Amino acid sequence: MERYSLPRLLAHARRHHEDWQRAWRSPTPKDAYDTVIVGGGGHGLATAYYLAKEHGVTDVAVIERGYLGGGNTGRNTTIVRSNYLRDAATRLYDFALDLWRDLSRELNFNVMFSARGVLNLGHTLQDMRDIERRVGANRLNGVDGEVLTTAEVERLVPLMNCSPKARYPVLGASWQPRGGVARHDAVAWGYARAADALGVDLLQQTEVLGMRVDGGAVTGVETSRGFIAARRVACVVAGNSGVLAAMAGLRLPIESRPLQALVSEPLKPCLDPVVMSGAVHCYISQSAKGDLVIGAGTDGYNGYGQRGSFPVLEDAVGAVCELFPAFSRVRMNRHWGGIVDLCPDACPIIGPTPVRGLYFNCGWGTGGFKSTPGSGYVFADTVANERPHPLAAPFGLDRFASGALVDEHGAAAVAH
Amino acid sequence: MLRIHCPYCQEARSEEEFSYAGEAHIRRPEDPEALSDREWGEYLHFRTNARGPHREMWVHVAGCRRYFNVLRDTVSYEILDVYPIGLPPDDTSGDRP
Ligand SMILES: Cc1cc2nc3c(=O)[nH]c(=O)nc-3n(C[C@H](O)[C@H](O)[C@H](O)COP(=O)(O)OP(=O)(O)OC[C@H]3O[C@@H](n4cnc5c(N)ncnc54)[C@H](O)[C@@H]3O)c2cc1C
Ligand SMILES: [Zn+2]
Numbered sequence: 001m002e003r004y005s006l007p008r009l010l011a012h013a014r015r016h017h018e019d020w021q022r023a024w025r026s027p028t029p030k031d032a033y034d035t036v037i038v039g040g041g042g043h044g045l046a047t048a049y050y051l052a053k054e055h056g057v058t059d060v061a062v063i064e065r066g067y068l069g070g071g072n073t074g075r076n077t078t079i080v081r082s083n084y085l086r087d088a089a090t091r092l093y094d095f096a097l098d099l100w101r102d103l104s105r106e107l108n109f110n111v112m113f114s115a116r117g118v119l120n121l122g123h124t125l126q127d128m129r130d131i132e133r134r135v136g137a138n139r140l141n142g143v144d145g146e147v148l149t150t151a152e153v154e155r156l157v158p159l160m161n162c163s164p165k166a167r168y169p170v171l172g173a174s175w176q177p178r179g180g181v182a183r184h185d186a187v188a189w190g191y192a193r194a195a196d197a198l199g200v201d202l203l204q205q206t207e208v209l210g211m212r213v214d215g216g217a218v219t220g221v222e223t224s225r226g227f228i229a230a231r232r233v234a235c236v237v238a239g240n241s242g243v244l245a246a247m248a249g250l251r252l253p254i255e256s257r258p259l260q261a262l263v264s265e266p267l268k269p270c271l272d273p274v275v276m277s278g279a280v281h282c283y284i285s286q287s288a289k290g291d292l293v294i295g296a297g298t299d300g301y302n303g304y305g306q307r308g309s310f311p312v313l314e315d316a317v318g319a320v321c322e323l324f325p326a327f328s329r330v331r332m333n334r335h336w337g338g339i340v341d342l343c344p345d346a347c348p349i350i351g352p353t354p355v356r357g358l359y360f361n362c363g364w365g366t367g368g369f370k371s372t373p374g375s376g377y378v379f380a381d382t383v384a385n386e387r388p389h390p391l392a393a394p395f396g397l398d399r400f401a402s403g404a405l406v407d408e409h410g411a412a413a414v415a416h
Numbered sequence: 417m418l419r420i421h422c423p424y425c426q427e428a429r430s431e432e433e434f435s436y437a438g439e440a441h442i443r444r445p446e447d448p449e450a451l452s453d454r455e456w457g458e459y460l461h462f463r464t465n466a467r468g469p470h471r472e473m474w475v476h477v478a479g480c481r482r483y484f485n486v487l488r489d490t491v492s493y494e495i496l497d498v499y500p501i502g503l504p505p506d507d508t509s510g511d512r513p
Binding site for chain 1: 417418431432435436452453454456457458460461462463464465466467470472490491492493
């Protein structure tokens with residue numbers, strides 16, 4: 001792999017940038033791999049990278065039915081934060097946040113992680129009590145957090161309507177300075193390129209259509225390009241987890257629903273931090289390109305159509321206009337949906353299944369982009385050592401029998 | 417946006433009048449005490465999450481406030497059937513309000 005650097009950039013500039021090497025190969029599938037990863041989103045690609053780098057497992061294929069990062073990874077609003085409520089979840093998300101900070105260097109690819117800080121607004125007294133509780137819990141876990149007053153919020157976001165006469169006045173906010181945003185495509189591409197360089201085969205335009213299970217153990221996957229044998233199969237397919245599970249005769253505590261987002265025309269810099277509001281329900285940030293990135297809620301019912309219900313979108317846009325009256329004149333450029341995998345406790349499922357050799361990493365729902373590096377890291381460790389990584393241990397499927405759910409509906413309630 | 421035909425009101429109304437109430441035809445176990453933790457967990461949390469025709473419950477919250485069953489394709493979003501609560505999924509008697 002050609003390393004990206006300033007001298008290389010200058011050298012290629014002299015040749016009019018006409019001879020850059022492709023970022024990854026397009027190999028023909030082998031008949032068999034040690035480990036097959038289904039799903040070429042950020043989580044699947046990160047899993048492949050850490051399997052190869054941390055565990056020396058390089059006989060790996062990532063099987064993606066579309067293009068790399070074309071699922072929720074390339075459809076999300078890219079908010080990165082770790083201010084969750086419960087210890088287990090906070091540790092997992094904060095582990096990921098630490099990886100974000102050095103990720104561009106690690107991958108030799110600019111993922112444009114920008115720690116511009118994340119505000120979660122409070123609009124009612126109960127909101128403010130919950131915020132104080134959550135920030136307190138964060139600090140006990142060594143996670144940065146502050147409770148801000150309305151005046152402090154207004155100083156950070158001058159365009160926001162902080163008037164006490166607003167319909168849902170802003171009473172304050174939680175503030176996580178280490179949070180921010182990253183470039184979603186770059187995350188997928190960076191992991192893909194780095195994994196390919198370590199020998200991982202990235203098989204795009206290849207759909208998994210079935211799973212072969214023999215004597216309670218997985219032996220490979222049927223794909224649109226033929227059967228591929230594997231000792232271990234790791235599924236990281238977000239909204240399609242139920243479909244993959246059914247191929248192995250399993251069911252999951254997951255339901256799939258569309259989550260929508262939209263972006264505006266590019267504007268001059270006007271919104272620095274990320275702003276989220278659970279009460280009026282919207283989340284908004286300004287990308288490096290200048291467009292406003294706005295997230296809506298999930299549909300009220302199951303669906304696999306990658307478009308969402310109109311009333312949900314209307315609610316989000318209404319909330320944004322209420323918070324930022326100036327944005328009511330901004331034109332929207334694009335709008336889309338992704339299928340999120342919702343879990344009853346708003347936490348992921350990471351680990352083995354009743355089928356030997358078959359692993360799932362799913363249930364990240366509306367908020368898994370932020371954990372991409374951490375999820376890949378702990379999942380690779382789980383698959384390589386065939387036991388849950390300590391940070392992943394509380395997130396096994398067995399919690400739905402034991403009842404030890406990790407309820408994060410409060411901290412994860414705004415889809416993000 | 418869905419337009420859902422309420423089998424009681426006998427009218428097709430916008431989805432905003434309705435609330436989704438989850439997968440249909442899940443029976444509460446007769447004797448919960450007799451189940452293992454795993455079986456109870458499966459009853460509580462595990463779902464079919466079908467990609468394609470899906471049997472689900474809806475409630476007409478801004479109308480008659482009654483529950484009913486819907487057979488809906490989760491990919492095309494086409495509503496294939498609507499029938500009152502209590503009727504088994506394979507009932508084809510046609511005797512539906
Ligand atoms: C609108 C929206 C906004 C969001 N905002 C945020 C946010 O601000 N912050 C945050 O942290 N998270 C956010 N999320 C959630 C986040 O996007 C996801 O949790 C995360 O990206 C999931 O990554 P993944 O790699 O697991 O899944 P995906 O990126 O969806 O990758 C799964 C891949 O599996 C492939 N696949 C599926 N079935 C098959 C098959 N049979 N064979 C082969 N391949 C298959 C798909 O094509 C897909 O590429 C948002 C999601 C959406 C939709
Ligand atoms: Zn009715």
